[in-house]
Amino acid sequence: MKQIALVVQRYGKEVLGGAETLAAEFAKVLKSEYDITVVTTTAKDYISWENYYEEGESFENDVKVVRFEPDFERTQYFHELNRIFLNGINTENFYRYSDAEKMLWRKNTNSIPISFQEELIKWQGPYSSKLYNYLTLNEDKFDFIIFFTYLYPTTYFGVDCINDKKKIIVFPTLHDEAHAYLPIWKKYRNCKLFFLTPEEKKLAQSLWGNLNGYVVKYGIEDKGYKYLNLNSNNEDLKEKYLIYAGRIDPAKGINDLIENFAKYKKEYPNSKIKLKLIGKLAMDLKSDKKHGIEIIGFVSEEEKYKLMSEALALVLPSPYESLSIVVLESFMVGVPVIVNGACDVLTGHVNRSKAGFTYRNYNDFKNAINKLLNDTDLNIKMKEEGRKYFLDNYEWTKYKENLLKILNEFE
Structure with a gap:
């Protein structure tokens, strides 16, 4: 059986993160066809x-995992380097920058010494x-070494350890953020690249130039x-x-x-609509039942899908996504989405699926909610379209067939 190494910064059932979930799912998909070894660190916390x-070595879900200690934890030194690099750039609002501002930022990053970037x-x-x-010592054991996420040292320095570059595959999980503009990432052009969406590949081409890339989806x-409950409408919701x-x-x-x-609740004070948030709480935010905001926190997968399926819509305000698994899960359970239109990846999902809305301001946000509340036919149509989009593009067996086909072509 051929062997594949998956290199990722963190790994384990306690680890939450997009790239880490991608690596775990990749192992799950391929373990029946390949001998998989996950190469990672002993860290759980990404801060x-x-x-x-x-x-050391362990086996988790029938997959071999080899963990190594990081040389050091993150220190104030990194934060000082990052402050110098950003030079006043607001990373949370980078998506609001104009094309001209991003071009200027790109020009500035090109002047940063390679030694500082590294x-x-x-x-x-x-x-x-x-x-x-x-x-370095085990390269010859593996037919492919697959790295996850462009941003971390495990990938950036890891690819340099592999002499046979034909063995390397990189999942960049790239999105339009300030650090993506560093020119050092251009070395990934020499690797085979797996992208999750056409928008991610387009962004990589705009930043890195010509590359050898495949959209493998998820x-x-x-x-x-x-x-x-595709035939239900908003009137049926409890x-x-x-x-x-x-x-x-x-x-x-x-x-x-x-x-x-x-703003919506203020404009429509008699509306009974609520906002429920599930997931790990990483900020100072409390439930505000008076205004319909409920912080539920972490829930099981079963409870997550149940809560999603009974919602009017999934709302995703993130401007930085290379895929968005939760949007696909929402489509899977037949629920429309309302997403940040500043993110090209999310906009692409909505345009291709016809199962949701994008917003760039409050009026867009308000109109999306009102259309779902007031247009029963549209609501049902979007449920059906989202489910179809999921089955046609992201259902697990189709993903596996596509991955195996591409990997077989490489051999």
Whole structure:
């Protein structure tokens, strides 16, 4: 059986994160066809990179996992480097920058010495000399070495450990953020690149130039049929609410979401619609039942799908996404979406699926809610379109077939 190494910054059932989930799902998809080894660090927390798991080998869900300690935890030194690099750039609002402002930022990053860029990435963490040594010594064992996420040292320095560049595949999980404009990432052009959406590939081409890339999409096991109620409309809902699912964090646009929802409730004081937020709480935010805001926190997968399926819509205010699994899950259970139109990836999902709305301001946000509340036929149509989009593009068996086809072509 051929062997594949998956290199990712964190891994484990306690780990929450888009790229980490992608790596876990990739292992799940391929373990019946390939001998999979996950190469990662002992960290669980992406802020500190402190040790959590034991160093060494283990087996998790029938997948071999090899963990190595980072050389250091994140320190104030990184924050100082990052402050110098950003030079006043507001990362949370970078999506609001005009094309001209982004072009100027790109010009500025091109003048930053390579040594400074690499120092910034190294101290961002997790940086593990033991992990790099393992890759160097064990390259010959693997037919492919697949790296997840462009941003972290495990990928940036890891690809340099592999002599046979034909073995390397990188999942950039790239989105339009300030750090993506560093010119050092252009070295990934020499690798095979797997993209999750056409928009991600387009962004990579705009930043890195010509590249060898494939849009492989993503796969989710279809559990939506358990929760479907496609013929229902908003009048059938026990209670009307929007649902947010994911990390409850300012970086995910939560402050803007709360502000827009508060404006809506102020304009429509008799509306009984609520906003429910599920996921890990990473900011100072409390429930406000008087204004219909309910912080539920972390829930099981089953409860997540149940809450999604009974919502008027999933709302996703994040401006930075390379895929958005929760949008696909919402389509899976037959629920429309209201997403941040500043994110090209989310806009692409809405345009292709015809199962939701994008918004760039409060009026867009308000109009999306009102259309779903007041147009029964549209509501039902969007439920059907979202479910169809999921089945045609992101259902697990189709994803597996596509991945195996591409990997077989590489051999």
